[in-house]
Amino acid sequence: MDGTFLAGIFGLGGVALGGGLTAIQAYLSRRADAAAVLGALAAEVEAITRLVNHRRYLHLHVSEAEQCRALIAQGRGHEMVPGFQIALQQDYFALFNSLGAKIGLLKPYHADRIVRFYVLAKSATENMLPGSPLVENCSATERLQALESDMALLHVLLILGNEIAGFRKVDGPASQQFGSAPPEFPSIKYWETYYPSRTAEFVQS
Numbered sequence: 001m002d003g004t005f006l007a008g009i010f011g012l013g014g015v016a017l018g019g020g021l022t023a024i025q026a027y028l029s030r031r032a033d034a035a036a037v038l039g040a041l042a043a044e045v046e047a048i049t050r051l052v053n054h055r056r057y058l059h060l061h062v063s064e065a066e067q068c069r070a071l072i073a074q075g076r077g078h079e080m081v082p083g084f085q086i087a088l089q090q091d092y093f094a095l096f097n098s099l100g101a102k103i104g105l106l107k108p109y110h111a112d113r114i115v116r117f118y119v120l121a122k123s124a125t126e127n128m129l130p131g132s133p134l135v136e137n138c139s140a141t142e143r144l145q146a147l148e149s150d151m152a153l154l155h156v157l158l159i160l161g162n163e164i165a166g167f168r169k170v171d172g173p174a175s176q177q178f179g180s181a182p183p184e185f186p187s188i189k190y191w192e193t194y195y196p197s198r199t200a201e202f203v204q205s
Helices: 003-054 057-073 094-105 108-126 140-168 186-194 196-202
Strands: none
Touching (some): 003 140, 094 108
C-alpha cells in the first residue's frame, strides 16, 4: 500500500471528521437557540396569563354577560349596551413579534401550543379595543354572543398559558389533550362554575 493511497485515506478521514464536527456544532448551536427562544416566549406567555388573571378579565366578561341576559329576559335585547374595553399602552407581545421567525426551531408540540396562545390572545384583545364593533354600537343580544365567544377564548388562553409556562422545566408530550383546570388560576374555576356545559366544548387540543 503506497504512501499516496494512505494519504488519500487519511485525507478523506479528515474531511469526514471535520464535517462531523461542524454538524455537531451546528446541532448544539441550534439546540441552544431553541432553548433560548422557548424560555423567552414561555416567560412572556406566563406574564400575559398572570396579567389576564390578575385583572379578572374573565370575571368581568361573566358579569357583563349576566347583565345582557337580564336585559334579554326583560324583552330589551335590542337595546344598545356599552361593552368592556381596554386601552393597551404597550406591546404585550413584543417577544413573540420579534422571535416569531424562530418558532421553527422549537419542537412541534411547543410551537403548536405557543402559536395557539398568541392567536387566541390577539383575537381576544382585538375584540376589547376601543372602536371594535363588538364593544360599541352593539345590542344586548349581539353583545352577549360576542361575550360568550370571548369568554371561551379567555378560558382556553388561561389553560394554554399555564401549560406553556411549564415548558421551561419539562418537554411536552408528542400528543396530549388539555387536562383539568389548574387551581392556581381562579378565573378558570370561575368560568367552569358558571358555564360548566361549555368547558368540555372549548378545552380541547
